[in-house]
Amino acid sequence: METLAESHRETNTSAAAPAQTASQADARHVLHPWADLSGLGEQTSLIISQAKGVRVRDSAGKTYLDAIGGMWCMTLGYGREELAEAMADQARRMAYYTPFGDLSSEPAARLAERLSQLAPGDLNRVHFTTCGSTAVESAIRIAHYHFAAQGKPAKRHVLSRINAYHGGTYLTQSLSGKDADRTLFQYEADFVHHLSSPGHDPDRSNVSAAEKLQTLLEEMETEILRIGADNIACFIAEPILASGGVLTPPEGYQKATFEMCRKHDILYISDEVVTGFGRLGHFFASEARFGIQPDMIITAKGLTSGYQPLGAVMISDRITDALAKAAPKDKPVFSNGFTYSGHPVACAVALANIEIMEQEDICGHVRDVGPYFIERLRELRDNPIVYTVRGDHLMACVECWTGQDAGPNAANMALAQKVDAYCQDAGLLVRPYENLCIMSPPLIIDRTDIDRIVATLSDALAKAQADLAAGNI
Template sequence: MVHTPVTHPDATTQQISKADKRHTLHPWADLATAPTDGDLVISEGEGYHVCDSDGKRYIDGIAGMWCVNIGYGNTEMAEAMARQAEKLVYYTPFGAMTNPLSAELARVLAGLTPGDLNRVQFTNSGSAAVDSAIRFVHFYFSALGKPEKKHIISRLESYHGSSYLTASLSGKQVDRTYFHYMDDIIHHISAPNPYRRDPGLSLEAYCQSLFDEFEAKIDELGPENIACFIAEPIMGSGGVLVPPPGYHKGMKALCEKYDILYILDEVVTGFGRLGHFFSAEPVWEITPDLITCAKGITSGYQPMGAVIISDRLFNQISGENAPDEAYFTNGYTYSGHPIACAAALKNIEIMQRDKICEHVQEVGPYFLEKLKTLEQYEIIGEVRGNHLMACVECNISGNPVAAEDKDITAARTVDAFCDQAGLIVRPYEALLILSPPLIIDKEGIDQLVAIMAASIEKATEKLRKEELLTA
C-alpha cells in the first residue's frame, strides 16, 4: 500500500488527522483524548474566512489566535517574504551583528510607541518577549546595585506566555496543571473584572479597591524588593476583562510612587485590535516603562515578538553608565530574523496604507453594538469588549461571583453549534471569546452575530431538554 503524504493535495482528512494524532503534541492538548479524537484540519484561508480540509468554510472569529490582523492570503506579504528569502534568509544577530530589515523595523517600532520607548529587542514569540522584558528589568536593577528588587506582581486570570517564567507569571488557575511554577518572586493580585464585582460597589469604588489591594501587596513585600508590575491592557484569554476607567493610570501612578517598573503586555492589543498600533497612550493615557508585543506585528505570517524599552532605562546601564562586564546575555538565534522583519515591515505598511486602524475605529463600536443584542438571551450574562476584542459570557447558574459547571457547559454547547454553522469562536470556561481579523466588514459582523444568535437559541433549547436550564 502506497502512503499518501499529508502534504499531498489528495490526502484525506482522515490521513492528516491520523498522522497528527500519532506524532504531534499540541499546545493545550487534552491528553485524555489527544491520541484518539479527530482534528479540525484548517487548510486554506482568504480574507476573514478559513476552510477545513473537507472544504467547509468558516468565519474566523478569532483571527487564528488574536493575530491574523490583515487577513489570510495576502499576496503582498507572501511576495515580501519570498524576496527576502532569496536575498538573505538569515544571519546571526548576536553581539554587534545586524541586518538592514532588523534595523529598519526597530526604527519603525520606535516611531509607533509612546514617549521614549525607543530600544527594541526582537524575540520569536510573545512568551519570549515577556520573558525578555522581565530579564531586562532584573538586569537593570542589578546593574544599578539593587539586586534585591526582583519580585514581580502580576494578576489572577492574566496570561503572559507558556515558558517556565511566563507561565508562572500567568494567573489563569485553570491552566495550572501538573507543571511546576515559580512561586518565590512572583505574586498575584486580583484581576479587574467589573462584571464579577460586589453589586453594591460603584465602578469608582471598585477601582479604588483594586488600587488599595495593590498598595497593600507593595507594603507586604516591601517596595525595595519589587522590580515590576506586568499587565495586559485588556486581559485577553482570561476573558476579555476590560478594566474600569482610570485603572491603568492609577496603577501606573502607584508604580511611580514606589519605584516599580510598569510592563504593558500588548501582545494581544498591539497592532490595531483596539484601533491603534499601541493602546498605551491613546486608550489608557499612560507611557509604560516597557511594552511587549507579538502576534499582530506580522499578522501571523511569521513568528515574531519584541520588547520595547524606555531610553531612560537603557541609558542608565549603557555607555558611560554600563557596569563592569556589562554583557546583556539574553536573546535568541532568530532575533530580528530577516524574513520575519520583512513580514512585519510589510504588515505595518499595509496597515498604514489601507488605514486598518481607522477601519477598526469605525467597525469596532458596530461589532460591540451588535454583540450586545445577545444579552437578550437568558443564558448570556454579559457581552463586553473594546473594538474588535470581545467576550460573550454565559451565566445560567445566576452565580454573581464565579462560573459554575453548568455555565461552562452552556458555553461549550454554544461553541459546538457555532462550529456546525461555520463560525470559529474561542471557548474558555464559561466564555466565548471573539477577535476576528481587523479587515472584517459590517456584512461579516452581521453574519457572525447572526450565527451566534442562532447557536445560542439552539443551545438554550438543548440545555432546557437536558434540564440544565429551567423555565
C-alpha cells in the same frame, strides 16, 4: 555483499505503513498546546487547509468565518499577497543571519526604527524575540538586570494579576494568573505575586467603577508595602486582559497603577501582545487609549499579522541608558536573546504589515467598526443563557451560564461547548475557553460579516438554550 543503502531501503520498505490522513497523523503524532490529555490520540482535530480574507477552509472543503483571527493575530486577514511577497523577497535575498553581538540585518534595523516612531514617549530601543512569551520573559529579565546593575539586586519581585495571561514559558506561565492553566507543571512562587483580577463589568457588578478602582488601588498599595518597594522590580499588565476573558479594568485604573509604580520606583511593563497593532484602534493602546507611557511595551501577534513568528520588547531610553552606564566593566554583556531574534524574514513581513496598515488606515477602520461589533454583540444579552457580554472594539467575549451559579463550573462550560459546536456546524469559529466564547476577528472585517457573526451566534445560543431546557446538557 549487501550495501548499507540497499539494507536501508529494504528496512524502510518492509516497515512502510499505509498513508494516514492528516487528521489521523495529527491524532497520533501531535501534542497540541493546551491539549486535553484525557483524549490524547483520540481527538479529531479540525484540519484547516486554506484561508482567504476573514474565512478559512477545512480539509473537507467546508468554509468558516474566522471570528478568532487565528489566535488574536491574523489582523490583515489571510492571503495577503504583499506579505507573502515580502517573505519570499527577503528569503531570496538573505533568509537568515545571526543577530548576536554587533551583527544585524537591514530589516531588523529598519523595523526597530519604525517601531520607535510608532511607540509612545522615549521607547526608542527594541529587543527582538521570537513571540510574545519570549518578549515578556525578556522584559522581566531586563527589569532584573536594570536594578542589579544599579546595585539593587533585591529589587527582583514581580507584580502580576489574577486572570492575566503572559505566555507559555516557565516564567511567563508563572506570571499568568488563570487558575485553569495551573496544572501539574512547576511555577515560580518565590518572586511572582498576583493582585486581584481588575475586571469590572458594570452590567453585573454590585459596586461602582469608582469603588472597584479604589479597592484595587488599596490592595496594590498594601501588597507593595508588604513585599517592600525596595524588593519589587516591575508590574506587568495587559491594558485589557485578553485570554483571561476580555476583562476591562475600571476607568482610570491603568493610569493610577502607572502612577503608583512611579511613586515606588517600580517599572511598568505594558503587555500589548493583543491590544497592540490595531485591535483597539491604535498601533499601541497604552498612551492613545489609557494615557500612560510605560517603561516597556511588549508586542507580537499583530506585529506580523500572524504571517511570521516575531516578538519585541520596546524599552525606554531611560532604561537602556542606565543599562549601558551601569553594566559591569569586567562583564558588560547583555546575555539575553534567541537564535531567531530579529529574524530578517519576519522583520521584512512586519515592515510590510505596518505599511499596509498605514496605507489602508486599518486603525481608523477598527475605530469605525469596533463599536458596532460590541453594540451588535450586546444584543445577545436577551438570551437567558448569556450571563454577560464584554468587549472593546475588536476583542469580545460572550459568557454563558445555566442560570444557576456564574463562572467556569462544569455545567456552564458544557453549555458554552454546545454553543461552540453549533457555531462550528454553521460555519463560524469562535474560541471556546471555559464558559466563554471569545472573539477577535481579523481587523479587516466589515459590518456585513459582523452581522453574520452575531446572527450565527444568536442561533447557536438559541439552540443551546433549547437543549438546556430539554435537559440535554
